[in-house]
Amino acid sequence: MKLPPEPKTPSWLLSLQFKADPFGYMDAISKRYGDIVTLMFGSTPTIYVSNPSGIKEIFTNTKEITASGELNRDDALMTGKQGVLQLDGIRHKHRRKLLMPAFHGARMQTQGQRICDLTHKVMQQQAIGKPFIGYPTMEDITLRVSIEVVMGLPEGERYNRLKQLLSLSLKQMLSPLLIIAKKLPFGGRDLGRWSPAGYLLYLRQELFDLLYTEVQERRKQTDTSRTDILSELVLASDEAGNPLTDEEVRDLLISPLFAAQDASSTALAWSLYWVHRLPHVRSRLLQELDSLGENPDPMSIFTLPYLSAVCNEVLRIYPTQLFTFPRLVESPVQVMGYELNPGTILIGNIYSTHQREDLYPTPKEFQPERFLEKQFSPYEFLPFGGGSRVCIGGTFALFEMKLVLATILSHYELELVSQRPERPKYIDLICYPASGVKMIVRGLRQHQAQSQPSVIGLV
Structure with a gap:
């Protein structure tokens, strides 16, 4: 199984960092590892996805992913x-x-x-x-x-x-x-x-x-x-x-x-x-x-x-x-080019998807006009x-x-x-x-x- 990139920081420390500043933590993770990242909780890989195409794969594949x-x-x-x-x-x-x-x-x-x-x-x-x-x-x-x-x-x-x-x-x-x-x-x-x-x-x-x-x-x-x-x-x-x-x-x-x-x-x-x-x-x-x-x-x-x-x-x-409800990989499946085994957890990262600069320029600024100028898909705005x-x-x-x-x-x-x-x-x-x-x-x-x-x- 080829998993997406994973932070080397121990999971307990990642948990502390998230609780101290969840938005700064997620911004930093996205900047360093991209829009699909693995976090290990015990022996279970949990994969967070903030890529619209990846989120679409997760939502629409109801056979291998439940x-x-x-x-x-x-x-x-x-x-x-x-x-x-x-x-x-x-x-x-x-x-x-x-x-x-x-x-x-x-x-x-x-x-x-x-x-x-x-x-x-x-x-x-x-x-x-x-x-x-x-x-x-x-x-x-x-x-x-x-x-x-x-x-x-x-x-x-x-x-x-x-x-x-x-x-x-x-x-x-x-x-x-x-x-x-x-x-x-x-x-x-x-x-x-x-x-x-x-x-x-x-x-x-x-x-x-x-x-x-x-x-x-x-x-x-x-x-x-x-x-x-x-x-x-x-x-x-x-x-x-x-x-x-x-x-x-x-x-x-x-x-x-x-x-x-x-x-x-x-x-x-x-x-x-x-x-x-x-x-x-x-x-x-x-x-x-x-x-x-x-x-x-x-x-x-x-x-x-x-x-x-x-x-x-x-x-x-x-x-x-901030996140979608978790999904479970039931049988071997490919998501964004990664081969995932049964038991893997998949979660859509709503916050990080909404912070993508390619979708929402200057994402930290409150700009309602962006929703008048563009129609976003249900995998881009969710x-x-x-x-x-x-x-x-x-x-x-x-x-x-x-x-x-x-x-x-x-x-x-x-x-x-x-x-x-x-x-x-x-x-x-x-x-x-x-x-x-x-x-x-x-x-x-x-x-x-x-x-x-x-x-x-x-x-």
Whole structure:
């Protein structure tokens, strides 16, 4: 087997370098070893690819290279053993098909006005002249949206408890104390609710119990007119024609809830940062939004070219997901000229692909215009991964991102508290803004009528 180049640095030191500065580390690795590199974890070679042609080979070769759910088993602690991340083959395809309609087409469009209304509801809680943190504010919005889309719950006690459990669970998963504890001999064990791991397990059980109860109750009061994911799953059948079990339905709900909360709120926080750090970007966006008139239709907002370009550039420069889900070589295969043996792990490096200068000149600069000038392939721009493991809710996430950002910009005058660059912080596959993006509301914004034909897209 001929493997791609491999750093001579010991794996433990590479791990420390990555944790200290993941982006500097990946930039240095790409510069020195190119767009395909081998890292050894024990006796298993793991190959990271940031070449679009190589990524295409990985995504499209489903015979020798599989997207094994077993490789995502570490996520099962919080997502359950029967979520889409852990399933394979026919079961995986079937469950994805069950979840897809809620995140696409007409079903997605019906959520547009509700997303705008929820954004207003949360933003109206921010006092004028008083600083707030962008990330938790965006998390509040995306949590509300995800609970309504996935669960169809009305506001009330159970809605609030679910919202609280999802937020607390995510905070605990990202807790520095838990991350440190896991490195200690017994730190990852359940030592009671007051230990880091024990508290996460407590939250997990509370979340699982709440979802399980809701599944059981919804099954008793089935309503074929409802369009939320839970209501559809309790009526759905598996690939053999049998009803899904309550446990299966519960596990299928968890990943969409967490993904909608975590990745979407992170992308929105970065959006607020870049738009308000670069006045020319904000000015052009407002000009485009104002061209729609007052109270525009959500689908008109969704199709705005410069808004789309801004959101794409946000997801390019600091993608919320830095790597694709891993793939497993099942039988001898050639990737980018290298002969790989069974057992080799393949991972698409999304961040490094998005930093390629041949695709994105001056990649460290925030330039939305690049997405107006060129159409990128799904192997060149892949913020939601690709192939059989592409994020089910990717289209909906962009839809939500555009509507939330447009609603905030159109109605609120915001500014950054500090002009110091926002530092990216990488935790558990997600790239967060380190300070959370500190902002302040300066006042309400009045719609600016267009006095002349819009020149958006021509400037």
